[in-house]
Amino acid sequence: MAAASGEFDLIARYFAPIAAAFPGALGLKDDAAIFDPPAGSRFVVTADAMVAGVHFMADDPPDLIARKLMRVNLSDLAAKGATPYACLLTICLPSGTEEGWIAAFAKGLAADAAEYAFPLAGGDTTRTPGPLTLSLTAVGLVPASRAPLLRSGAQAGDLVFVTGSIGDAHLGLALQQGEFAGLAGDHRAALIERYRLPQPRVVFGQALAALPGVHAAADVSDGLVADLGHICAASHLAARLEAAKLPLSPAAAAVMTQADVRSRLLTGGDDYEIVFTAAPDAEPALRALAQTQGVRLTALGRMDSGKGVTVVDAAGETISLLQKGYRHF
């Protein structure tokens, strides 16, 4: 960044346009924003941090870093059935960050702010002697008239469902790190894209939360087994997951012909799908919703009394997993 560019110039040039659609952002000219929920709504609020070298590579394209940050948080909102409202961003920039980098980052932010109607409402920029560090606080709206969809609502006997396909992002990262060199180019591209640019289930989540019989949900960020484990812990229940039913993309299926990576896919993380539990009699309505929205939906387990997630193979034998999911430490 040019030495002459102070924080306020940067904000006015690159970030204020992303706030222009949201009056509560006060044009990013104040040090606070005004959030006023529409009548009948309340807010769902979540925050995630991302650090270069931990959650993304420092030399990833800046617009993709910005979009991943937005989408990781949008995925949390999606699992709550929330409609995106606005976000606040704090950026700690390494000394010597070029202004061009900031411009490209802001461009990615603007693209997703527009795509998801998720304007920037405020935040902070500062410098750091360390790696690029980002924190986003995401605010969404849910109807005040119904209980929010949480991790804690699962009931014994519920079926476990997951949207989309699982494991693609994990394989995309593995490909970038040199694994599975023999995979065909179109499969490679599909998996890497899935790692780089999550597709949060924002529209599906909103409809899901409105369906009767849907009891608990989480987004799949730490890994399917870990995130279903969060539902188990919060609901004081156990889950039994059938590994053979794991929904795979064509690209992931092609990797499976090379190596038995099923347990890695179950624990890999970064899927940004929704795992949820629902009463068995809700299944027809769920199938209809999934078909309407063109979302793949897989029933792959069941909630029961007990504790923790058990994964079983087609013969009903327990599969032991090396790792239960991404641990942050």
Next chain:
Amino acid sequence: MAAASGEFDLIARYFAPIAAAFPGALGLKDDAAIFDPPAGSRFVVTADAMVAGVHFMADDPPDLIARKLMRVNLSDLAAKGATPYACLLTICLPSGTEEGWIAAFAKGLAADAAEYAFPLAGGDTTRTPGPLTLSLTAVGLVPASRAPLLRSGAQAGDLVFVTGSIGDAHLGLALQQGEFAGLAGDHRAALIERYRLPQPRVVFGQALAALPGVHAAADVSDGLVADLGHICAASHLAARLEAAKLPLSPAAAAVMTQADVRSRLLTGGDDYEIVFTAAPDAEPALRALAQTQGVRLTALGRMDSGKGVTVVDAAGETISLLQKGYRHF
């Protein structure tokens, strides 16, 4: 931190107790919080990041780091006249951080959450290869029935007021860096304390925002001249500041007998006082409020048409300042 302590254990042990008083935090067991403003209220939201080596020293006591983070953000809420509601915290911990450090940090957080009725509602913990990096999103309540107190409302002819004394935190930092070695011990302690533990004007700010004739406000974080400059920029006005009226603490006055540091005090930052503008006929009510609350209040300037902040000496001559305030880059 012990390798066996994962993110979820840490949250349950150290952070969930700080969220216990706030039902919307869902016990920190979900990945989101529910914010539902009381009838007649809306939210003011602000976010600030702090990085070790930039905003505090890595070896500062962890409880003081936590409290400074809370108070820096509470000061932003104070300048908006907002009542603290809840906060979200993202923590990026360097590898090898001891669990004892986290326990002490959480203790500081808990102390200020209790003191300011400002519970923790959510957030994220992750690791970083870089320095400790913290980001807090602070949420406050303001009455929906009146316009919020912003930077942008100043009017030509307004008087400029500031609470408390200015420059103490700047001198406290300078003392820690070895300057002013001859200063008496009690003065030293007072200035260093002011740097380490801000005292945000939360109660005063709420009353201030309710007074007729108070037009614009900002907290003094970047430095008095810089923050009044933000009011000028947002209000499209100029300000004239009388340096001789700068309110000094006894400790700062003692430093002034050693060195002419007045221009440093004007630009030093970290005061966490409130600078605000009000119509001259609001002064009696302001004086009464300040007296009731035991808050020192100083009128030290005037808003006028034009641009930027001019500082004048007792003879009315312009003083040129080396630096207009803390620049984040």
